Amino acid sequence: xxxxxxxxxxxxxxxxxxxxxxxxxxxxxxxxxxxxxxxxxxxxxxxxxxxxxxxxxxxxxxxxxxxxxxxxxxxxxxxxxxxxxxxxxxxxxxxxxxxxxxxxxxxxxxxxxxxxxxxxxxxxxxxxxxxxxxxxxxxxxxxxxxxxxxxxxxxxxxxxxxxxxxxxxxxxxxxxxxxxxxxxxxxxxxxxxxxxxxxxxxxxxxxxxxxxxxxxxxxxxxxxxxxxxxxxxxxxxxxxxxxxxxxxxxxxxxxxxxxxxxxxxxxxxxxxxxxxxxxxxxxxxxxxxxxxxxxxxxxxxxxxxxxxxxxxxxxxxxxxxxxxxxxxxxxxxxxxxxxxxxxxxxxxxxxxxxxxxxxxxxxxxxxxxxxxxxxxxxxxxxx
Numbered sequence: 001x002x003x004x005x006x007x008x009x010x011x012x013x014x015x016x017x018x019x020x021x022x023x024x025x026x027x028x029x030x031x032x033x034x035x036x037x038x039x040x041x042x043x044x045x046x047x048x049x050x051x052x053x054x055x056x057x058x059x060x061x062x063x064x065x066x067x068x069x070x071x072x073x074x075x076x077x078x079x080x081x082x083x084x085x086x087x088x089x090x091x092x093x094x095x096x097x098x099x100x101x102x103x104x105x106x107x108x109x110x111x112x113x114x115x116x117x118x119x120x121x122x123x124x125x126x127x128x129x130x131x132x133x134x135x136x137x138x139x140x141x142x143x144x145x146x147x148x149x150x151x152x153x154x155x156x157x158x159x160x161x162x163x164x165x166x167x168x169x170x171x172x173x174x175x176x177x178x179x180x181x182x183x184x185x186x187x188x189x190x191x192x193x194x195x196x197x198x199x200x201x202x203x204x205x206x207x208x209x210x211x212x213x214x215x216x217x218x219x220x221x222x223x224x225x226x227x228x229x230x231x232x233x234x235x236x237x238x239x240x241x242x243x244x245x246x247x248x249x250x251x252x253x254x255x256x257x258x259x260x261x262x263x264x265x266x267x268x269x270x271x272x273x274x275x276x277x278x279x280x281x282x283x284x285x286x287x288x289x290x291x292x293x294x295x296x297x298x299x300x301x302x303x304x305x306x307x308x309x310x311x312x313x314x315x316x317x318x319x320x321x322x323x324x325x326x327x328x329x330x331x332x333x334x335x336x337x338x339x340x341x342x343x344x345x346x347x348x349x350x351x352x353x354x355x356x357x358x359x360x361x362x363x364x365x366x367x368x369x370x371x372x373x374x375x376x377x378x379x380x381x382x383x
Contacts, residue, residue: 072104077112082148084111094148113148118212121159125167126222133179134225138218141166141198143211150208158207165205166214169198180236182219191216 076099077083083095085102086109095102095110102108122140129135143162145151155161173194174182182190195214202209221229293300 068104073101075100075102075110080114080116081112082115084113084148084152085109086111091149091153111148111152113145113151115145115148118142118144119159121163121166122217123163123167125170127171127174129174129179129182130176131178134222135174135179135182136218136220136222137170137174137216139166139170140213140215140217141211142213143209145208146210147208150206154206154208158209161205161207162202162209165201166194166198169194169201172197179232183233187216187219 075083075095077095077097079097081097083100085092085095087103087107089109092108102110120140120142122138124136124138126134126136141162145158147154151158173190177186177190191214195211198214199211202211220226289300289304
């Protein structure tokens with residue numbers, strides 16, 4: 001029903017006039033009385049009396065406090081996390097994994113720290129080596145927050161502290177090494193030394209950080225000296241190549257030399273034994289000759305002379321002949337004379353009835369010359 005209707009001289013009508021819609025007002029009053037009796041207050045009388053002692057603001061306050069405690073007094077911590085509890089801004093305790101109870105905010109607040117997550121940081125720095133050479137170092141450090149309280153409040157900025165401390169540790173290690181050590185196989189050893197130095201420094205600073213890995217991702221010279229550095233690297237590679245070739249040659253020649261030395265040693269030992277045996281035999285023979293000489297000097301002397309001449313002349317290709325009363329000695333060069341003795345050519349055909357063991361006779365070089373007889377020539381006197 002509309003409050004105002006046309007034709008009523010624009011007079012506004014009251015919706016509760018003449019008792020209309022009073023049921024809604026009664027329903028609200030009854031609800032108010034019931035709430036008052038529920039919380040200890042007296043209900044209001046009919047006919048518009050006052051309600052007795054209804055604590056409306058306190059109910060609202062209690063409801064708000066109850067909701068505040070119920071909604072903000074529990075904290076769930078994951079297994080990979082830890083909670084740092086601050087009571088009015090001051091550290092109170094560390095929450096473990098699971099469901100934890102606390103005072104609601106702002107009485108207690110919780111800072112969540114992931115203690116098992118591996119964090120990483122990388123940077124590039126320019127450093128000087130022990131021999132005053134510039135080198136660019138790209139490093140990567142991986143770490144975890146082992147102590148959540150120290151990680152949050154041990155320093156102003158743990159990540160910045162870690163980076164500066166890492167650069168300091170790497171500078172200390174690189175500065176104590178030469179350029180050859182930095183670019184050689186000692187790179188891993190240098191990284192481990194820098195990691196140990198970094199961890200000791202972080203513990204002194206109470207950062208609550210554990211370093212898990214520290215790697216040198218790239219070591220290179222600055223662009224200003226790259227050409228000279230490439231020449232030095234090439235020279236070092238040539239040096240290593242020549243060194244390897246020399247070691248390979250040594251491994252090949254040394255066993256051969258040792259074998260040859262052993263062989264010469266064995267031969268020398270054999271010669272020594274042979275010389276000793278020969279000398280022993282000669283000494284025994286000389287003793288026997290002395291005994292025979294003492295028994296028959298003339299016979300022994302002549303026998304020794306003949307044996308000596310026989311041994312000497314058997315090795316001499318020339319024959320000396322005494323011509324009797326003539327004082328001249330004829331020398332016959334048998335080696336030259338034997339060169340003129342030739343063998344006749346075999347016939348073109350050989351008769352079937354010829355003996356198989358027949359051998360061609362030795363004849364002189366010319367067709368009319370007789371066979372050469374060196375003993376006959378030696379016996380003939382010289383004209």
